[in-house]
Amino acid sequence: MDLGVWGLLTILAGLAGLTFAACVFVYLRRLDGRTPAPLGEEVGAHKAVLAKLRKGEPMTQDEFVYARELVDDARSPLALAIPATLFCCGFFYVVGCLYELHVYGGNPSFRTFVGGIPMLSSINIAVQLRKVARLKRKLADVHPDRESVSA
Template sequence: MNLSTHTAGLGLWGLLMFVALGFEVVFASLAFVYTRRLLALRTLPLGDDLNGYQKALRKLRRCEPMSRDEWNLAERIIDIRRSPIAYSVPAAFMTMGIFYIFGSLEYLHGHTPSERTFLGVIPMFTSTNLIIQMLKTARLKKRLAKATVVDANQPSPAPLTPFG
């Protein structure tokens, strides 16, 4: 008497699960290489300051005058986030969620999926958010060429008053 609930072979979900696992290994390896490259970069002035990256990008988005250090920092952030290998990080999260969903569906063998099956959607939403944020930053490349860089040695222009 065989009391096992498992079938002898893999179904469609099992095959798709192993395909997702293959992609996960590739994307996770690329993400590892990418993060090692990032860790090897030297730090820039303002890069270690609290919210330094956000301040530089905010000034660039609002077309405010920037110091040379802020401009260099914004340029590096944009170059880092525009790199094609940078998208391997959200791709690894996406395939992790896909792997989990397909694995759960294979384990169920055609039974009705439960809420647990769809926990894999959480990393998929996370990766979608990461991709959107990276694309937003990548679009700032056009503004970087038009950005106003103020030299620290030059005096700032006098503020305009409403009565001249």
């Protein structure tokens, strides 16, 4: 059975996708098993806290704890398994379509490259995770106030 390059790439993409999906499962179980920061239950807190951190504005103790949690989550290597899984799904679709075209003939159509959409989206997710992870330097300079938002 001769799979050719496209067949081997399809198998490789499928196996990589399954491996990354298992990593996502482990990562989400870890996140689910911990006690969340109280501020994390508020709508829009994520965006507001990260904006304060980026601008270097003073933060309360609760905001500081939540910001540290967000940065630590983004710095985890397992966090990158989320966009990697999405990328592998798109790549699997593209190379699978190219394999079918190679084996059965035909011309590539737009349908063949629809898998590029999740691949591009996954790159955006990875960049956003890295942006949050880079805030660790700014987090070291923050000295939280003693007052608390939830008090």
